[in-house]
Amino acid sequence: MRQVFDIHGGVHPPENKDQSLQEPIRDAGLPKQLIVPLSQHIGAPATPIVEPGQRVLKGQKIADAKGFVSAPVHAPSSGTVISVQAHKVPHPSGMKAPCILIETDGKDEWVPCEGIEDFTQLSRQALLQTIREAGISGMGGAGFPSAVKLSVRDDKPIDTLIINGTECEPYITADHSLMRERAEDIVTGVRVLQHLIQPSEATLIGVEDNKPDAIEILQKACEGSSIEVVVFPTKYPSGGEKQLIQILTGREVPSGGLPADVGIVCQNVGTCAAIGDAVIRGRPLISRVTTVTGEACAQTRNYQTLIGTPVRFLLEQSGFDAKRCERLIMGGPMMGFSLPDIDVPIVKASNCVLAPAKTELPAPPPAQACIRCGLCAEACPATLLPQQMYWHARGQEFEKLEALNLFDCIECGACSYVCPSNIPLVQYYRAAKSDIREMQQEKIKAEHSKARFEARKARIEREEAEKEAKRKARAEAAKAKAAAAAAAKDTEANVDDKSAKADVVQAAIERAKAKKQAQSSEADRPASSPAPEAASGDAAADAIARAKAKRDAASQMSPQEKLEQNLASLKKRKANAEDKLKQAEEAGDEDKAEKLRSAVETAAEKIADTEQKLAALTAESPEAPERKAVEAEVEADPAAAAIAKAMAAREAAAKQSPAEKLKSDIEKLEKRVASTEQKLKAAQEEGSEHVEILQNSLSKQQDKLEQSREQLRAMGEDAS
Amino acid sequence: MAFMTITSPHAHGPMTTAKIMQLVVLATLPGVFVMTWFFGFGTLVNIAVAAIVSLSLEALMMKMRGRPASFYLKDYSALVTAVLLGIALPPGSPWWLIAVGAGSSIVLAKHLYGGMGYNPFNPAMVGYVILLISFPVEMTQWLTPRGAVEGAGLGPLEALRACFGGLDITVDGVTMATPLDVLKQNQALTMDALYQQPAFGDWAGAGWEWVNLAFLAGGLYLLYRRVYTWHAPIGMLIGLGLAAALFYRGDGSDSLGSPLFHWFSGATMLGAFFIVTDPVSSAVSNRGRLVFGFSIGVLIFLIRSWGNYPDAVAFSVLLLNFAAPFIDHYTQPRTYGHAKSGNAKRSSAQEKD
Numbered sequence A: 001m002r003q004v005f006d007i008h009g010g011v012h013p014p015e016n017k018d019q020s021l022q023e024p025i026r027d028a029g030l031p032k033q034l035i036v037p038l039s040q041h042i043g044a045p046a047t048p049i050v051e052p053g054q055r056v057l058k059g060q061k062i063a064d065a066k067g068f069v070s071a072p073v074h075a076p077s078s079g080t081v082i083s084v085q086a087h088k089v090p091h092p093s094g095m096k097a098p099c100i101l102i103e104t105d106g107k108d109e110w111v112p113c114e115g116i117e118d119f120t121q122l123s124r125q126a127l128l129q130t131i132r133e134a135g136i137s138g139m140g141g142a143g144f145p146s147a148v149k150l151s152v153r154d155d156k157p158i159d160t161l162i163i164n165g166t167e168c169e170p171y172i173t174a175d176h177s178l179m180r181e182r183a184e185d186i187v188t189g190v191r192v193l194q195h196l197i198q199p200s201e202a203t204l205i206g207v208e209d210n211k212p213d214a215i216e217i218l219q220k221a222c223e224g225s226s227i228e229v230v231v232f233p234t235k236y237p238s239g240g241e242k243q244l245i246q247i248l249t250g251r252e253v254p255s256g257g258l259p260a261d262v263g264i265v266c267q268n269v270g271t272c273a274a275i276g277d278a279v280i281r282g283r284p285l286i287s288r289v290t291t292v293t294g295e296a297c298a299q300t301r302n303y304q305t306l307i308g309t310p311v312r313f314l315l316e317q318s319g320f321d322a323k324r325c326e327r328l329i330m331g332g333p334m335m336g337f338s339l340p341d342i343d344v345p346i347v348k349a350s351n352c353v354l355a356p357a358k359t360e361l362p363a364p365p366p367a368q369a370c371i372r373c374g375l376c377a378e379a380c381p382a383t384l385l386p387q388q389m390y391w392h393a394r395g396q397e398f399e400k401l402e403a404l405n406l407f408d409c410i411e412c413g414a415c416s417y418v419c420p421s422n423i424p425l426v427q428y429y430r431a432a433k434s435d436i437r438e439m440q441q442e443k444i445k446a447e448h449s450k451a452r453f454e455a456r457k458a459r460i461e462r463e464e465a466e467k468e469a470k471r472k473a474r475a476e477a478a479k480a481k482a483a484a485a486a487a488a489k490d491t492e493a494n495v496d497d498k499s500a501k502a503d504v505v506q507a508a509i510e511r512a513k514a515k516k517q518a519q520s521s522e523a524d525r526p527a528s529s530p531a532p533e534a535a536s537g538d539a540a541a542d543a544i545a546r547a548k549a550k551r552d553a554a555s556q557m558s559p560q561e562k563l564e565q566n567l568a569s570l571k572k573r574k575a576n577a578e579d580k581l582k583q584a585e586e587a588g589d590e591d592k593a594e595k596l597r598s599a600v601e602t603a604a605e606k607i608a609d610t611e612q613k614l615a616a617l618t619a620e621s622p623e624a625p626e627r628k629a630v631e632a633e634v635e636a637d638p639a640a641a642a643i644a645k646a647m648a649a650r651e652a653a654a655k656q657s658p659a660e661k662l663k664s665d666i667e668k669l670e671k672r673v674a675s676t677e678q679k680l681k682a683a684q685e686e687g688s689e690h691v692e693i694l695q696n697s698l699s700k701q702q703d704k705l706e707q708s709r710e711q712l713r714a715m716g717e718d719a720s
Numbered sequence B: 001m002a003f004m005t006i007t008s009p010h011a012h013g014p015m016t017t018a019k020i021m022q023l024v025v026l027a028t029l030p031g032v033f034v035m036t037w038f039f040g041f042g043t044l045v046n047i048a049v050a051a052i053v054s055l056s057l058e059a060l061m062m063k064m065r066g067r068p069a070s071f072y073l074k075d076y077s078a079l080v081t082a083v084l085l086g087i088a089l090p091p092g093s094p095w096w097l098i099a100v101g102a103g104s105s106i107v108l109a110k111h112l113y114g115g116m117g118y119n120p121f122n123p124a125m126v127g128y129v130i131l132l133i134s135f136p137v138e139m140t141q142w143l144t145p146r147g148a149v150e151g152a153g154l155g156p157l158e159a160l161r162a163c164f165g166g167l168d169i170t171v172d173g174v175t176m177a178t179p180l181d182v183l184k185q186n187q188a189l190t191m192d193a194l195y196q197q198p199a200f201g202d203w204a205g206a207g208w209e210w211v212n213l214a215f216l217a218g219g220l221y222l223l224y225r226r227v228y229t230w231h232a233p234i235g236m237l238i239g240l241g242l243a244a245a246l247f248y249r250g251d252g253s254d255s256l257g258s259p260l261f262h263w264f265s266g267a268t269m270l271g272a273f274f275i276v277t278d279p280v281s282s283a284v285s286n287r288g289r290l291v292f293g294f295s296i297g298v299l300i301f302l303i304r305s306w307g308n309y310p311d312a313v314a315f316s317v318l319l320l321n322f323a324a325p326f327i328d329h330y331t332q333p334r335t336y337g338h339a340k341s342g343n344a345k346r347s348s349a350q351e352k353d
Helices: A124-133 A146-150 A174-181 A183-197 A212-222 A241-249 A269-281 A311-317 A375-379 A386-394 A398-403 A414-418 A425-475 A477-493 A495-524 A530-556 A559-587 A590-620 A625-655 A658-686 A691-719 B017-039 B042-064 B069-073 B077-088 B095-113 B123-134 B156-164 B179-185 B191-195 B208-224 B231-246 B259-263 B268-275 B286-306 B313-330 B342-352
Strands: A033-037 A061-064 A079-088 A096-104 A160-164 A202-208 A227-232 A264-268 A287-293 A301-306 A328-330 A337-339 A352-354
Touching: A033 A079, A061 A096, A124 A146, A124 A183, A124 A269, A146 A183, A146 A264, A160 A183, A160 A241, A160 A269, A174 A183, A174 A212, A174 A269, A174 A287, A183 A202, A183 A212, A183 A227, A183 A264, A183 A269, A202 A212, A202 A241, A212 A227, A227 A241, A241 A264, A264 A269, A269 A287, A287 A311, A301 A311, A311 A352, A375 A386, A375 A414, A386 A398, A386 A425, A398 A425, A414 A425, A425 A477, A425 A559, A425 A590, A477 A625, A495 A625, A559 A590, A590 A658, A658 A691, B017 B042, B017 B077, B017 B208, B017 B268, B042 B069, B042 B077, B042 B095, B042 B156, B077 B095, B077 B123, B077 B268, B095 B123, B095 B156, B123 B313, B208 B268, B231 B259, B231 B268, B231 B286, B259 B268, B259 B286, B268 B286, B268 B313, B286 B313
Parallel strands: A160 A202, A160 A264, A202 A227, A287 A352
Antiparallel strands: A033 A096, A079 A096, A287 A301, A328 A337, A328 A352
16 A cells, blocks of 8 residues: 555535436537637647638547647537637636637548557657647646646656546546546556656556545556556545645645656546547547536536537536526536636536536625634645735735745635635635736836836947047047057056056046136136136036046957947047038038038048057957057057146136137137138129028127127226 | 626635634633632623623624624624633622723724734733723632632622622622632742642632633633634643743742643633634744744743732733734745745845845
């Protein structure tokens, strides 16, 4: 006798299984219309491969699997495809989903099926393909595609194959009657699985001790094989996959993991029979055993039902009295879901249609306050604290819910069953789970957009900074070049001059700071025009800071990267200048155009220069790390030069008296006025359309000139 | 045709909150009967007055809170509070004392915190402690039990007169010090000599030993009916017994009392099976309830031995009510498929940080 383990918690609801076990399984017959949903499994819905009006044979594939986690769908009987349309499916929401509607012709004509008696001839891959093509998905309730579940990976060796014949839900006897009547088929299927998975230790069929007849028959069928029927005490929810694994092996499937993680594969007995059928007889999954029970049905029994048979068709055969029935349940009373109406089809996972009378499963009374009695924690098979989770679910405290392992809840309903205050606990957990899942999705989205936004911000800032620093550097390109050349000589003489140079820069910055301070204290004095001075001082300080920042950044980059960056920005600058030049030429602004032309030329020169350097560097780089360092210094130097230049400009500005400054302004203005007058003359001669604009700007310039002269005069009077 | 759509589970177990409360009341009956045998009808009058006041106030509070009073009265929780308070109060207490106690329990301890299921403190014990602190004289007058001296408890009419005025029970001879009092005040007598005193019975206090035994029987019945698990009550008895055994100094006059004496004295069994087991204000997990009960047991011994009050169940329970969330935090059970319990996981995660 194999040792069995106990699971935590569990409940003993009235079994109510005898009602549907009095009669053998009966064929439900052929309905006029079959409604075959494309999604009867977990995963992607199948893709239809038939057209309306097409005649199909029994067992013919009518929809193909789409992707790995999916399963094909077959015609349950011969007939004509009416349409592929949205139809109500068995789902708690009462939603519609794509279905293939088939009008049966009553002939029940099979496609040619070819099975393989000696399945040991088949390779693992071929067996899996057969199971997959037969459209088999878990028939215990969840409906996970079996071929996926059976695709064991080499890094996770399987030692135990577990066959689930527990059927712990009250009322349901589909598996029970299948074990009673088709034990041989089940065992054949288990043999196929054994061959496929090669469990190194054991193959166990787990059955609760409330099915003595099925146990006896199964044991007989397993005689002489390595399959062991293990019997354990009846308790709900022993049939949960995780629970059954714990009962039979004492192992726990890790949270968020799969049975394969602990060396186990688990399959339902119904699925095993279907796999046997598919391999030995070549028949796809087109029918299943479904229990029809409940006091609202006159006859309660199990039916061999074609997939797609409307629930209405089954209930009509069973003497269903709608007046006595308040709710219709697909599945059992613990985990089944209520059907909004009876025009939904039986699918691969439909093990039971339960039509209880009003008194049998009365509507729940209003919930009372939780008294934290702890009966729920006693009943929980996952050792959770349901009343704590309820508390936090009501408070929407999702972090605490996750800390209490909400996602390990299997929604078996044991806690709600025992709750003396009639609190629909499972409903709270379902709602909280979906809320958390939704929040997680939104969080991921928000993180993406945040990253996007920050990247954009950084890019814009970087571009701005680059533009600023380069503008400065460009304005004094010649000077910078000279300084760079000088510095290059210096650094070639002494590569380790870095710190000294840094000191020089530091000293310069400090000088600038001191001056700026002096200047701003000067600015505090009442002066004739202190504002421009202060402003120019600030601008210079800004330029120093920018240049310094750039130098720092530049010294961190490899020389090659820096050169490439320089090159790119130079090219950009040249393109910009060219654009502007074009605009200026169009506008007839000769003066500006002239300047821009020279700028473009300088840029072109620089580009050529930089490209040459880059080429040299790329050629040399592997062997000349020292040279690299030198070049880095050289490259850092334009920035240092920019600092020096900015300081010089500021010093010059500081030295200039306001009067001198005004004088130079006036000179500049006079020059501009003269050139504008010339241009105007030329434009008038040509009859150009720019005449008006030029006249406008001329008068403005003249006004400004007049103003400046007056200011100068006033200043002279003040001084005297 | 449209059917009702409800989420699973569709079946429901037979247990209801009202049934649990009824069972608790039922289980107090042996204890109440023995108390009545030894101390007279005072306890029954206590319970009746407390019940009337409690249920009226419960209905009033529900009305003020805009809820259907009858629906909530049917959960019997107010009745349980009233019965427990009535048992805890000295038989022959004046009506106003009972009314103040019941009012404190229902209004202060229960409804001001949100009503049924939301009270952090045990309502009956809050009422009891408020009375004990406010009216120490009235609260420490215990009648002489039947069999000790000529005490025979109050008859039905005497009990009513004691409650509603006309009979003063505070005269000597009618009341006497409880065994816990006697032990506390004891200076010179050896334990053997002490047991010769009228206040003492065969292995604990006269009368009290049988009262405790009766409450123990009621508690075992509730355990059998699975109203609660063994963790909290047995935890408390172990805590009390261990502490008493640790400090037991044999027969000497400085003895603090044997474990047996402590188990069967005062409100020990009432506390263990009817007070400590109040689910609302206790810890939630089984392990937590074990710690909760054990701590109460130790605390009872400490207060009985070195505190100012001869009995300590009420104070110990209230103190541990404070600690219940803390205990919960450290006793979260290991969930299926997890290597460690939630709390252990959290602290190891913190270590990593």
